[in-house]
Amino acid sequence: MNSRTAYGQDRLARDLEVAVDRGEILAHYQPQIDTESGQVVAVEALCRWRHPEFGSIAPAVFIPIAEAMGSIHTIGRFMIEDGCRLAAEWERAGLPVEVAVNVSATQLAPGFFGHLGEFHAREGIGPGRLTIEITESQMITDVDAAVRDLAKVRALGVGISVDDFGSGHSTVEQVINLPVTELKIDQAIVREESEAGQRAMNAIVDLVHRRGLRVVAEGVETEQQFERVRLLHCDRVQGYLIAPPLPRLEVEEFIARRNAAG
């Protein structure tokens, strides 16, 4: 029996409905560095669930349940608000570090745009300080709807990142024609060592850059992988080699140390 069936989907689904109210959901933040300067320029918010009985449950387990059961809206609102507050505080403090928040396609109901716009404006966040990440496959399912929805987000001054690019079946041409600002190269591609893979990546990054979009490499664990994505001219790097997702205070300490080192 695997861990999912050990606690039972129904039990988790029920517990998820009250998890936000009970303060069991929290955000960790993983640094992204500028490839050339090495400075932290952004963080990605990743949600964590501390279940009172089962302990820490991974997003890979509970996000799909939350999407299916509708509690993704409550969790998503919590994550957007936490991310907006952090982006606003850092902006006021003069810290040049952006915040990215993951958003599921199921969250993109009409209420989402109102809430995002309202919260973003209330916190007084400047353009480019907040980015939302949506996976490649979720954007491509209904391109017309994606273009319409993403344009609303862009109009707020919020960036849009194509998460896990290369993990699905979409081509780079498909995604760069959407109103997005960034492409996040999937971990599997970061691990790809073949020369053919390198050439394909080179062409993709080139095309993305010509569109004026940013490229982030995620899941970078080794110096060799870092060197590869640096040679590919990825603008930013995220992964355990730099730092894992960290609680807020720890990520602030990490940024202070890393960015002081110059």
Ligand code: C2E
């Ligand atoms: P993602 O957005 O692609 O996030 C990157 C995942 O890779 C995170 O897993 C992160 O902890 C992990 N990671 C970072 N660096 C490395 C590395 O060097 N090596 C390896 N092997 N992994 C690395 P995590 O936190 O378990 O999240 C998994 C997925 O759950 C996320 O993938 C995202 O799709 C989803 N997710 C997480 N938080 C949220 C949220 O607040 N809302 C929504 N809708 N989805 C979320």
Ligand code: MG
């Ligand atoms: Mg992400």
Ligand code: MG
């Ligand atoms: Mg990803």
Ligand code: MG
């Ligand atoms: Mg992922």
